[in-house]
Amino acid sequence: MDVLNSQPTPSLPLLRIEPSHRWPSIDFRELWEYRELLYFLTWRDIKIRYKQTVLGAAWAIIQPVFMMIVFSLFFGKLAKVPSDGIPYPVFAFCALLPWQLFAHAVSESSNSVVGNQHLITKVYFPRLVIPIASVLTGFIDFLVSLVVLIGLILWFGLVPGWRIIALPGFILLAICTALAVGLWLSALSVQYRDVRYLIGFLVQFWLFATPVAYPSSIIPQQWRAVYALNPMAGVVEGFRWALLGRSSALGSMLWVSASVVLITLLGGFYYFRRMEQEFADIV
Amino acid sequence: MSEIVIRAEGLSKRYTLGQRERYTLLRDVISEAASVSLSRLRNSLSRTDRNGSAAGQNKSDGPETIWALNDASFEIRQGEIVGIIGPNGAGKSTLVKILSRITKPTKGYVEIEGRVGSLLEVGTGFHPELSGRENIYLNAAILGMRKLEVARKFDEIVSFAEIEKFIDTPVKRYSSGMYVRLAFAVAAHLETEILVIDEILAVGDAQFQKKCLSKLRQVGTEGRTILFVSHNMAAVRGVCETGFELNQGRIVAKGEINCVIDRYLAQMITRTFIDVETPSFIINDVSVNPLNSDVIKTFESVEIKVVLTAKRDIGDPGMYVGILTSENARIAGIDFKDFASVPPIKVGERFELGFLIDELPLLGGTYQLEIHVKDVSRHKIERVGNVFQFEVAETSVYGGRKLDAWFGSVGLKATAVQKLPSVTSEMVQSVESQVS
Numbered sequence: 001m002d003v004l005n006s007q008p009t010p011s012l013p014l015l016r017i018e019p020s021h022r023w024p025s026i027d028f029r030e031l032w033e034y035r036e037l038l039y040f041l042t043w044r045d046i047k048i049r050y051k052q053t054v055l056g057a058a059w060a061i062i063q064p065v066f067m068m069i070v071f072s073l074f075f076g077k078l079a080k081v082p083s084d085g086i087p088y089p090v091f092a093f094c095a096l097l098p099w100q101l102f103a104h105a106v107s108e109s110s111n112s113v114v115g116n117q118h119l120i121t122k123v124y125f126p127r128l129v130i131p132i133a134s135v136l137t138g139f140i141d142f143l144v145s146l147v148v149l150i151g152l153i154l155w156f157g158l159v160p161g162w163r164i165i166a167l168p169g170f171i172l173l174a175i176c177t178a179l180a181v182g183l184w185l186s187a188l189s190v191q192y193r194d195v196r197y198l199i200g201f202l203v204q205f206w207l208f209a210t211p212v213a214y215p216s217s218i219i220p221q222q223w224r225a226v227y228a229l230n231p232m233a234g235v236v237e238g239f240r241w242a243l244l245g246r247s248s249a250l251g252s253m254l255w256v257s258a259s260v261v262l263i264t265l266l267g268g269f270y271y272f273r274r275m276e277q278e279f280a281d282i283v
Numbered sequence: 284m285s286e287i288v289i290r291a292e293g294l295s296k297r298y299t300l301g302q303r304e305r306y307t308l309l310r311d312v313i314s315e316a317a318s319v320s321l322s323r324l325r326n327s328l329s330r331t332d333r334n335g336s337a338a339g340q341n342k343s344d345g346p347e348t349i350w351a352l353n354d355a356s357f358e359i360r361q362g363e364i365v366g367i368i369g370p371n372g373a374g375k376s377t378l379v380k381i382l383s384r385i386t387k388p389t390k391g392y393v394e395i396e397g398r399v400g401s402l403l404e405v406g407t408g409f410h411p412e413l414s415g416r417e418n419i420y421l422n423a424a425i426l427g428m429r430k431l432e433v434a435r436k437f438d439e440i441v442s443f444a445e446i447e448k449f450i451d452t453p454v455k456r457y458s459s460g461m462y463v464r465l466a467f468a469v470a471a472h473l474e475t476e477i478l479v480i481d482e483i484l485a486v487g488d489a490q491f492q493k494k495c496l497s498k499l500r501q502v503g504t505e506g507r508t509i510l511f512v513s514h515n516m517a518a519v520r521g522v523c524e525t526g527f528e529l530n531q532g533r534i535v536a537k538g539e540i541n542c543v544i545d546r547y548l549a550q551m552i553t554r555t556f557i558d559v560e561t562p563s564f565i566i567n568d569v570s571v572n573p574l575n576s577d578v579i580k581t582f583e584s585v586e587i588k589v590v591l592t593a594k595r596d597i598g599d600p601g602m603y604v605g606i607l608t609s610e611n612a613r614i615a616g617i618d619f620k621d622f623a624s625v626p627p628i629k630v631g632e633r634f635e636l637g638f639l640i641d642e643l644p645l646l647g648g649t650y651q652l653e654i655h656v657k658d659v660s661r662h663k664i665e666r667v668g669n670v671f672q673f674e675v676a677e678t679s680v681y682g683g684r685k686l687d688a689w690f691g692s693v694g695l696k697a698t699a700v701q702k703l704p705s706v707t708s709e710m711v712q713s714v715e716s717q718v719s
Contacts, residue, residue, distance in 0.1 A: 014396050
């Protein structure tokens with residue numbers, strides 16, 4: 001056996017296990033130490049998602065593409081919803097990408113802690129790994145769809161300009177938004193299973209409050225700051241700005257959205273850390 | 284003396300009964316919002332009060348709370364292999380969960396020097412759709428092993444589990460034996476300074492259990508600290524050097540493992556029995572008493588006693604007592620009717636039936652009694668189920684080593700017979716002539 005590892009080293013970590021704190025710290029260093037677990041949990045979820053499916057990873061494309069077709073037909077063609085002068089399919093698909101990332105991440109992560117209770121009651125690891133991993137699982141689907149989107153943009157004869165370099169920033173903002181909401185909901189659902197029923201309804205409602213099918217420009221100027229309190233509004237307009245070079249109303253909306261995300265995310269981390277001390281007892 | 288690596292001071296854990304219910308609905312909370320927030324406030328105040336006295340502890344003790352662990356203090360030195368024993372609900376699992384950081388203590392603290400690896404279950408996080416190879420990496424990551432470390436030991440893990448051929452098959456196609464072997468193999472290669480193990484040997488066949496135990500013993504010789512929780516007294520004796528017994532959340536005995544176990548087994552015999560009712564009887568007491576010593580040993584005489592109260596007039600009382608293994612396999616059964624008949628019993632009368640068993644042929648281990656009572660005149664059997672557990676201490680049946688579960692449950696009264704080839708002088712000559 002490994003004699004090297006079994007020899008106690010002089011600098012062994014001293015751990016003190018105490019009753020719960022009211023204000024726990026967010027231990028990012030510990031989270032970093034468990035990055036491999038984060039990787040494996042994400043990898044597991046991706047790996048098993050399309051097991052025993054006929055179409056496999058094609059589902060990642062099929063869903064947003066069909067949504068786009070339906071939106072183009074009903075909102076673009078029939079209802080004549082304006083699209084800031086952009087071909088409606090591109091206009092909608094560009095928004096559907098971050099939206100799917102968000103919707104998927106929110107519903108996955110909010111069930112994640114309860115869904116992994118067999119781990120939580122049997123072994124220790126930073127619990128934050130669980131919701132973070134489920135937010136990340138949607139990311140691969142997102143990347144696949146992104147390729148389709150680029151193809152669609154080029155097919156419509158549009159060329160993304162220099163602004164595309166800002167895209168990673170907006171992707172990060174979308175992930176942070178999903179994580180912020182996911183942290184709150186996952187911790188809440190441990191105690192209140194009502195959350196499970198809330199999710200489907202919440203996500204649908206949220207879709208209408210986000211400029212996916214319509215441009216933000218139809219919102220009166222004076223209400224746009226309020227409208228941007230929905231951080232996904234900022235994200236979606238950001239995507240359109242970065243990829244299509246045209247966005248009727250980004251500007252101040254972005255800053256409002258980003259601030260909301262930051263506050264919700266930090267609050268979510270704290271709330272989660274505080275609740276996690278009791279997870280194993282109440283889950 | 285080596286240094287202390289685990290120090291627990293006044294470790295207590297309170298559970299609010301009902302808190303462990305599956306889940307709460309928001310409605311319940313809203314309707315009780317006021318009272319809940321008040322008691323939450325009170326709870327959190329007492330929780331932050333880490334210097335709270337024993338009196339403070341009792342104050343919040345309502346009928347709806349239970350102290351799963353109560354003021355447990357202990358020290359464990361580096362390299363010690365400690366057994367934790369006690370009846371169900373004694374707080375063993377709660378202690379293990381606190382040490383593994385799964386749950387927080389309500390009061391008190393533990394200081395631990397070194398990384399803790401905990402095996403509360405084999406195969407935590409195994410996913411049926413993933414292959415053996417994939418599950419090794421996943422499970423190892425969950426247990427806190429590094430990817431490089433796993434890659435280095437991969438072959439060793441696979442050969443320990445004896446699943447070389449199936450390593451790329453999804454584990455849902457594994458037999459349960461293969462599954463358990465793989466799961467234990469990963470866990471056995473965890474290399475933390477401190478290892479906490481809870482009842483994981485309850486799985487797998489006897490052969491594999493033996494392999495696991497010897498692996499544990501080997502780990503023990505590497506100077507690592509092990510805390511081992513088990514109901515399998517033979518395993519605890521075989522692996523541990525010291526130990527302590529928990530009962531109702533308190534540490535009631537500490538010291539050399541054999542002393543702790545013997546004490547525990549001796550008092551198991553005299554523990555109080557809670558009345559069990561059937562339609563026609565109340566069973567007031569069941570006991571299995573060794574006649575010649577404190578503990579029940581193989582081939583010693585024991586007396587099984589059942590105290591009953593009749594709930595109605597019984598014309599022809601009868602009783603059957605079965606002995607089962609802890610896995611519910613029936614080993615023996617004995618019916619009172621085959622020995623004697625009992626005169627009628629009037630309602631409310633208390634009586635006692637029992638058997639004296641010469642040379643109980645059971646090897647060391649945990650057994651259960653099942654009891655059926657009946658009114659033979661009415662042809663109605665009333666089952667009581669497995670009402671009573673007793674423990675047989677490992678005994679050196681044949682004068683040598685103590686026999687453990689590997690030898691089964693039943694002791695055989697045996698003597699060795701051998702017939703060696705008898706060597707005649709003619710044979711020697713013929714062999715010699717062949718050689719020359």
